[in-house]
Each structure stands twice: as structure tokens, then as C-alpha cells.
Amino acid sequence: MFLSDMREGQSGVIERVGGNGLLRRRLLEMGFLRGTEIYVEKYAPLKDPLELIVKGYHVSLRVEEAAQISVVNVKQGR
Numbered sequence: 001m002f003l004s005d006m007r008e009g010q011s012g013v014i015e016r017v018g019g020n021g022l023l024r025r026r027l028l029e030m031g032f033l034r035g036t037e038i039y040v041e042k043y044a045p046l047k048d049p050l051e052l053i054v055k056g057y058h059v060s061l062r063v064e065e066a067a068q069i070s071v072v073n074v075k076q077g078r
Contacts, residue, residue, distance in 0.1 A: 004066040012071035019068040
């Protein structure tokens with residue numbers, strides 16, 4: 001499942017960060033690493049961007065950026 005497919009209130013574990021170039025590098029620097037737990041806090045009113053909690057801090061990503069991140073062990077609630 002991709003991060004962009006997750007709903008508000010779901011959490012999961014990052015399996016793979018796709019893409020290439022500067023975006024992928026920036027995501028890795030911000031803590032989007034394999035095995036890291038991620039929580040979808042909320043979506044903006046128009047469903048773009050989404051607010052995530054990664055390693056205890058809040059990050060907003062565009063849906064097209066979130067579609068580059070593969071997630072496993074998705075479950076409801078925190």
C-alpha cells in the first residue's frame with residue numbers, strides 16, 4: 001500500500017521510499033526510513049496535502065510525494 005492511500009488515523013511502517021533525486025534524498029533526511037512507523041494525522045480540506053507524524057514530529061506532504069512511499073502493517077488507530 002502507498003502512503004497516499006492511507007486514511008486519517010491509520011498508522012503503518014515504511015517499507016520503501018521510491019523516487020529519485022532531490023525529493024527522495026530530502027525524504028530520507030527527514031526520517032522517512034525503512035522500518036520507521038508513520039501515522040496519518042489528517043488531510044487538508046481538499047485532500048492535499050496530508051499531515052503525518054514521523055519520529056514524533058509533524059510533517060506535511062503532497063499526495064503525489066506520499067505516493068512514492070510504500071507502507072506495510074497498516075492498522076487503524078494509534
